[in-house]
Amino acid sequence: MKKLFAAIISLILCCTMLFAACGETPPEEEKGPSPQSIEISGMKTSFTFGESFSALGLNVVIVFEDNTTRTATSREYTVDSSAYDGATVGDYTVVVKLNGTDISKSYTVSVRKTTGGGDGEEEPDKDVPLDLWILAGQSNAAGYSQISQKAAAFGQSYDYREYLRLQDERTASGFDVMYYGTADVGAEAQMPAISVQNQVGLGLGRTSDFIGPELGMAKGFADGNTGTKSAIVKYACGGTWLGDVAGETETTNKQYGGWSSPSIVAQSGVANPHKYCGLMYSRLLATVEGAIDAFEAKGYAVSIKGFVFMQGEADAGDYSANNPSKWADVYEKNLKLFISDLRNDVAKIAKDEAVKTRPFIVGKINDTGTYGSDENEQKVREAQESVAAADSTVYAVETNDLLIYRNGNCVGSDSWHFNAGDMFTLGQRFAKVALDALQ
Numbered sequence: 001m002k003k004l005f006a007a008i009i010s011l012i013l014c015c016t017m018l019f020a021a022c023g024e025t026p027p028e029e030e031k032g033p034s035p036q037s038i039e040i041s042g043m044k045t046s047f048t049f050g051e052s053f054s055a056l057g058l059n060v061v062i063v064f065e066d067n068t069t070r071t072a073t074s075r076e077y078t079v080d081s082s083a084y085d086g087a088t089v090g091d092y093t094v095v096v097k098l099n100g101t102d103i104s105k106s107y108t109v110s111v112r113k114t115t116g117g118g119d120g121e122e123e124p125d126k127d128v129p130l131d132l133w134i135l136a137g138q139s140n141a142a143g144y145s146q147i148s149q150k151a152a153a154f155g156q157s158y159d160y161r162e163y164l165r166l167q168d169e170r171t172a173s174g175f176d177v178m179y180y181g182t183a184d185v186g187a188e189a190q191m192p193a194i195s196v197q198n199q200v201g202l203g204l205g206r207t208s209d210f211i212g213p214e215l216g217m218a219k220g221f222a223d224g225n226t227g228t229k230s231a232i233v234k235y236a237c238g239g240t241w242l243g244d245v246a247g248e249t250e251t252t253n254k255q256y257g258g259w260s261s262p263s264i265v266a267q268s269g270v271a272n273p274h275k276y277c278g279l280m281y282s283r284l285l286a287t288v289e290g291a292i293d294a295f296e297a298k299g300y301a302v303s304i305k306g307f308v309f310m311q312g313e314a315d316a317g318d319y320s321a322n323n324p325s326k327w328a329d330v331y332e333k334n335l336k337l338f339i340s341d342l343r344n345d346v347a348k349i350a351k352d353e354a355v356k357t358r359p360f361i362v363g364k365i366n367d368t369g370t371y372g373s374d375e376n377e378q379k380v381r382e383a384q385e386s387v388a389a390a391d392s393t394v395y396a397v398e399t400n401d402l403l404i405y406r407n408g409n410c411v412g413s414d415s416w417h418f419n420a421g422d423m424f425t426l427g428q429r430f431a432k433v434a435l436d437a438l439q
Helices: 002-021 160-167 214-222 250-254 262-268 279-297 331-350 353-357 374-390 420-437
Strands: 035-041 046-048 059-064 069-071 077-080 090-098 104-112 128-137 178-183 229-236 300-310 360-363 394-397
Touching (some): 059 090, 214 229, 229 279, 262 331, 300 420, 331 374, 360 420
Parallel strands (some): 046 104, 360 394
16 A cells, blocks of 8 residues: 555656646646636615614626726625714715635715705704605515526526616616615514605615515605605515414424414414514514604604505414415405504504505515415415405515516526516505505
8 A cells, every 4th residue: 555655646746747847737626717807886875864874786896807896796896884973964985895816895974964965954844745655564565676696588698787787777776755664574573774765766775685576665755756755664574474473383483483463363263373483574663753753853744654564474384294285275364453443553653643554565475486286376475466456555566577487497686586676566566456445
């Protein structure tokens, strides 16, 4: 064995000497062109006094040595906003750095006392009307539609960030609709500090690389010519149930909590609800209350105009071999209870009885997604239709033409979520139904 080892070492040495004698080195694996610089655009540069920093709309393009370019994903760069101080009027430098390199680019943002750009002591206008819409649900409300995914509409040549920009430039620069919200907060985590954003743009989904319905809704509200400024408040988390009171599913138990409202819990017959039962519901109410307080502090007179709820995929899942349709079977009853509870509780928070009859818009789950059996998905869809049919102030919005699977191929962001182009369309549908319902 020692002789064999010595022979191998000798052979390696000989080969090395042979390359050296010939003035050659062993061939190296070919590498692609290296990044040379980055270009940035679309970012928010003007902030009002007290507003938290946001990289909303930021688009980073990598320029390579051979002059080719591509859009960077949010995981490829870091935004350093440590110099920013929203509590002090002034100009601040923000640095965007390409991860793993020394390549960076900076830009300047400003903090002013008023949205008009003044830096004096002007007071904001008082009692400016603001129409507030509540957006809630599970992952297709939270925002799991990836904007860096290649867009099939362009033969895989563009990503959805570019696709959306071509649909409307304001997807990059921001729509003139205000926003307050968060998504995917763990059940055992503290709720994050939330601040008002003056515009709705890209990156308000689960991370900055994702969107939810808020982007299309903002386009619809901005284009709706209502004469009143609009705002969206969102709280949503992926994979969350309406009917799991006892906490029988792993996701409900350990991740975000459940949507069960007080009446759902009361009528469930469960003696010992799970400790996170209804956590999503109570956190939504707290988020709505926080939004009203934040907007009123800025001088707005808030009016809750309606609700958008995109949920039901989890309840369509196959529960167990013995009872696969446990939650799908009771979804209609639970949805009615949830709508009633939410309207009543938000009416109390807003001190406005009219909220109890404001439009409640339900996004029907998509039967091309991979949620549960075809039978269970159909049960939930029919339940959503039935609740809308029984109440003239509830509306069911179709999604089945926004395919997640087409001809056996996934064209969504994944097997459960709409691609960003279709999500943008769905948000606009929600806004149209919402505005039409107020006529």
